[in-house]
Amino acid sequence: MKRLFLTSQVQFVAASIAKKLGDDTKKPGVFITTPLSGRKHTAEELEWHNENRRQLKNSGFNFVDYDITGKTSADIVHDLGKYEIMYVEGGNPFNMLKHSLENKFSSYVTERINNGLIYIGTSAGSIIVGPDIRTAERAGHSAADSGLSSTASYGIVNFAILPHWGNADKRKTYMETKLPIAYTVSYPIIPLTDTQYVEVRDDWYRIVDVTKE
Amino acid sequence: MIKRLFLTSSIGTPGVAASVYSKIGSNKPLKTAFITTPVEPPSEQEDLSWLKEDRDAMVSAGFMVFDYTVTGKTRKQLDKDLGDINVLYVSGGDTPYLLQQSRASGFVDFVHDFVNTGRPYVSTSAGSIITGPVMPGYLIESDASPRLSDTTCYHIVNFTVLPHWGSPWFKERYLNGRMAEIYAPDDVPYILLNDNEYVEVNGDWYRIVDVRSEK
Numbered sequence: 001m002k003r004l005f006l007t008s009q010v011q012f013v014a015a016s017i018a019k020k021l022g023d024d025t026k027k028p029g030v031f032i033t034t035p036l037s038g039r040k041h042t043a044e045e046l047e048w049h050n051e052n053r054r055q056l057k058n059s060g061f062n063f064v065d066y067d068i069t070g071k072t073s074a075d076i077v078h079d080l081g082k083y084e085i086m087y088v089e090g091g092n093p094f095n096m097l098k099h100s101l102e103n104k105f106s107s108y109v110t111e112r113i114n115n116g117l118i119y120i121g122t123s124a125g126s127i128i129v130g131p132d133i134r135t136a137e138r139a140g141h142s143a144a145d146s147g148l149s150s151t152a153s154y155g156i157v158n159f160a161i162l163p164h165w166g167n168a169d170k171r172k173t174y175m176e177t178k179l180p181i182a183y184t185v186s187y188p189i190i191p192l193t194d195t196q197y198v199e200v201r202d203d204w205y206r207i208v209d210v211t212k213e
Numbered sequence: 214m215i216k217r218l219f220l221t222s223s224i225g226t227p228g229v230a231a232s233v234y235s236k237i238g239s240n241k242p243l244k245t246a247f248i249t250t251p252v253e254p255p256s257e258q259e260d261l262s263w264l265k266e267d268r269d270a271m272v273s274a275g276f277m278v279f280d281y282t283v284t285g286k287t288r289k290q291l292d293k294d295l296g297d298i299n300v301l302y303v304s305g306g307d308t309p310y311l312l313q314q315s316r317a318s319g320f321v322d323f324v325h326d327f328v329n330t331g332r333p334y335v336s337t338s339a340g341s342i343i344t345g346p347v348m349p350g351y352l353i354e355s356d357a358s359p360r361l362s363d364t365t366c367y368h369i370v371n372f373t374v375l376p377h378w379g380s381p382w383f384k385e386r387y388l389n390g391r392m393a394e395i396y397a398p399d400d401v402p403y404i405l406l407n408d409n410e411y412v413e414v415n416g417d418w419y420r421i422v423d424v425r426s427e428k
Contacts, residue, residue: 159421166398179392182405183379188421189405193398204418207372207402 004119004200006126008163008192011055018059027084031063035091035124088125094146123163130160165191214331220341221411222376225266228424230274243299245276251306288319303340309358338376345373372402379407
């Protein structure tokens with residue numbers, strides 16, 4: 001069964017996901033750090049990332065870090081085969097897609113998810129499993145900036161999420177850049193606040209708001 | 214029974230009605246009440262060609278449609294008039310007016326009881342929005358729209374559909390007003406739905422179907 005949890009910011013919803021997974025939370029997990037690896041970040045910039053780690057750990061997940069940058073297809077198959085849960089962190093989805101295509105991580109993950117790998121994403125990690133990442137474009141984050149010729153993505157789900165919906169610091173980018181782009185695309189779109197996530201089971205899904213649970 | 218809903222943006226878009234009909238999967242004629250209440254306000258009367266297109270598309274797909282309004286009805290009348298239908302269809306139009314008349318007639322409870330029997334609820338635009346938790350305030354656009362102090366909708370699903378996403382006709386309204394108004398960290402979930410898509414609901418789960426990818 002295909003099982004994904006596509007979050008906007010996992011720190012707010014990790015406990016809810018862990019509750020749904022039950023004992024599966026304890027399965028060996030890998031934390032894909034690649035969306036963060038494109039540039040150096042200040043400690044302040046990584047506060048959200050560190051909090052994501054804390055809340056995943058507090059919720060019972062056990063993750064080992066892994067960066068797909070520079071890995072070969074054989075490395076991916078060899079290194080990731082033992083994991084049953086994969087978490088993909090937020091960051092830059094364009095860099096993530098570029099590296100995914102270079103070493104066929106995208107095909108690998110698609111096949112693994114179809115065979116039962118539990119997938120959890122935050123922001124870029126959630127966007128990337130959709131049909132296309134174009135709705136994530138903003139200044140400095142585009143296909144051209146990452147050397148991509150296309151924004152077509154994994155296509156594991158048929159919708160794109162708009163993460164961090166409602167966050168005050170993202171309002172300007174949404175109103176001026178992302179929504180005008182989103183209005184032109186031809187696939188379904190689901191805006192997600194930081195307390196919401198999409199739970200996917202095979203071809204069906206539902207939006208969970210942890211403030212209503 | 215598992216609730217089944219087919220929440221479209223525009224059932225008249227080529228392929229949508231036929232897709233919904235095939236998913237309902239009946240081999241007998243589907244007696245369908247076509248609820249026209251949302252188009253009753255004067256502000257809706259200028260051009261109802263889309264309503265005809267929606268109805269024609271449903272008939273072509275195989276639905277056996279008869280028009281019906283809940284305005285002025287009682288719950289008892291609704292039970293009598295709609296008791297034997299197979300499908301309930303609620304059209305597009307004025308959402309606040311539909312909500313007002315739904316409350317006045319007992320149609321809200323009727324819809325809940327209807328979907329709980331497992332019979333399909335099919336809708337376009339206003340008829341889809343109203344199945345969500347709450348009506349977006351921006352829908353009170355016309356001076357004729359009722360000012361409702363309580364904007365709670367049917368709340369059969371936990372999300373609100375934003376229909377006609379991507380349509381040139383609605384672009385100005387969405388990008389220069391509506392989206393800014395609903396941009397909040399504590400709002401209900403939204404699904405942005407273009408006219409080729411619909412949300413198929415099966416119990417607590419749903420999926421978005423794009424009829425262009427079904428061809």
